[in-house]
Amino acid sequence: MSTPRKAIVIGAGMVGLSTAWYLQERGFEVSVLDKTGVAAGSSWGNAGWLAPAKTIPLSDSSLWSYGPKALFNADSPLHMPLRVEPKLWEFLARFMAQAFESKWDSTMADLTAIDRVALAAFDEMELGGVTGISHEGPFVIGFENEEQSRGFAREVAGVVRYGQIAEMSRLENPQELAPMLSSEVSVAYRLEGQRFIEPGPYVAAVAADVEKRGGLIRTGVEVTHVAAGARPAVILADGSREEADKVVIATGAWLPKLAREYGVKTLVQAGRGYSFSVATDIPAQHPVYLPHHRMACTPYQGRFRIAGTMEFRGPDEPLQQRRITAIVNQASRLMRGIDFAERQDEWVGSRPVTPDGRPLLGETKAKDIYVAGGHGMWGMVLGPASGKYLAELMDTGQTNPIIKPFNPLR
Incomplete structure (x- = not known):
């Protein structure tokens, strides 16, 4: 019998x-x-x-x-501090350069293939032993008026245009499925x-199954460098x-620190999201999205998690309480039956955003050193498929067409 190939994955979030x-599925001996x-980074909150x-x-x-x-409004859902920081301004310039319909269409075309297989990857993991549970919707999408809904309708139409299914129907009574919504x-x-x-x-359930299959997960271990060679090393x-x-760098917003010297030049900016949980008078059963205010809300351990904002800052900067207050x-x-003074689980997490909206998945210039990251807000849903x-x-040397647009050396 041949000796199992060994892989080291740096990063214990959903993607890593x-x-x-999946490396274990292909016979690799894995250390994380x-x-x-x-789930200590953006995978938690x-x-x-x-x-x-x-x-x-x-x-x-x-x-x-x-x-x-x-x-530059510290209370708006989209925010960047006004200060001299060349890398941040470079990212903003490149991010805004993508803000055209043709660019959106191009990126959407590249994301569609992995979007369409995303949920099947969760099914595979759950059938394969992961004890985590994914819940069916529906999702409630709410607006204060018809005008606010038009942008979201355009987004959904764009998704459908590229081959996804997004079945939507009007709710005559928004509070029927989401009783915490106010009359606003x-x-x-x-x-x-x-x-x-x-x-x-x-x-955590994915981590437990990796360990159950013989994988080693070590936390409190800082990797300062990845060395190329006949066999890569950390x-x-x-x-x-x-x-x-094989070595995989899956360190989220911190990915450039280890990957840049191996040809991964795409900027990865921390797009920080905030969340907290509250109790509701009537238990929440369904996710709620308020697109105009960039608020995404989910039933969470008997409470209601309210998440939102996109804040471009350094990944290690402290939580900005003003951002929580703005939410x-x-x-x-927009909500009722909630005592917002009794918030729990206040959190900020650094989501890894690329200017062109595409993840970074593949081999670097160094043989057998790979990256997996740059998913922005979508690392949770795209993590298993990625x-x-x-x-x-890594197993076959062949790049599946689904991830070909996400070449990290682009």
Whole structure:
């Protein structure tokens, strides 16, 4: 019998752990290293949406009217601090350069193939032993008036145009499925075919199955460098060196620190999201999305998680309490039966955003060193499919057409 090939995956979020799981499916012996812990980054506090119909380019033409007014307003859903930071301004320039209909169409065309297989990858993992549960919708999409709904309708039409199914129907009574919505939300739709999870517990379930299959997960371990060679190696903060046949860098918003020297030049900017959980008078049963206010809400461990904002800052900067307050101020008007003073689980997480809205999946210039990241807001829903097709590439040397547009050397 041949000796199993060894792979080291750096990063214990959804993307890294899914890659580890699918590598095990292909016979690899896997170690996962993480500086902090399982689901310690953006995999923990997000909305947990598995919504391919909403997995779309972040940069669109509406930014030219909305962005300039909102970007430097600390209370707006989209925010960037006004300060001298060349990399941040470079990212903004490239991000805005994508805010045209033709660019949106091009990125959407590239995302559609992986969107269409995203939920099947969750099914494979759950059938294969992962004990996490993904829940069916419907999702409730709410607006204060018809005008607010037009942008969302255009996005859904774009998704359908590229071959996805996004079944929507009008709700005569928005409070029927989402009793926490106030009378300010007068227009609502029911979106079918999407799922949701409790993200932290689900990622922990993936980690548990990786370990059950013989994988090693080590937390509190900082990788300071990835060394190329006949066999790639990771260099740890204590100076020790560990070799493997393959190494995967899946460190989210921190990916450039380890990958840039191997030809991964695409900018990865922390697009920070905030969330907290609240109790509701009537238990929440369905996810709720308020697109105009960029609020994504999900049933979470008997409570209601409210997540939102896109804040371009450094990934290690502290939580900005003003951002939480801005969400509360809007939610207090749009929701009822909630004591917002009794918030729990306040959180900020750094989502890895690329300017062109495409992930980074594939081999670097260094043989047997790979990257998996840059999913922006969509790492949760695309994580398992990304791991599946990256594992296929690492095993066979062949790039599946589904991930070909996400070449990290582009």
